Amino acid sequence: MSAQNGKVVGLETIRKQGCFSENPEDHIKFIKKYIEAGFTHIYVHSKASDQIAFIKAYGKDVLPALKET
Known part of the structure; x- marks a missing residue:
């Protein structure tokens, strides 16, 4: 079933549904769309193996930019 779903959905559809990037600016832009749409x-x-580094980077680079929204 999952192989069939992968063919039906496709990579481009998946890429449009999330932010798959190491660039903090990409995450800021992606999340701002949802904040502006009213999401709370x-x-x-x-999926990074170093979750602590991910959390620190988000706290340093992404969250401060989102507070301005």
Whole structure:
């Protein structure tokens, strides 16, 4: 079933549904769209093996920019 779903959905569809980037500016831009649409809760996930580094980077580079929104 999952192989079939991968063919039906495709990589481009998946890429449009999330932010898959190491660039903090990409995350800021992506999340701001949802904040401007009225979202009050946004789930962020990283598949990186160093979760502490991810959290620190988000706290340093992404969250401060989102407070301005």
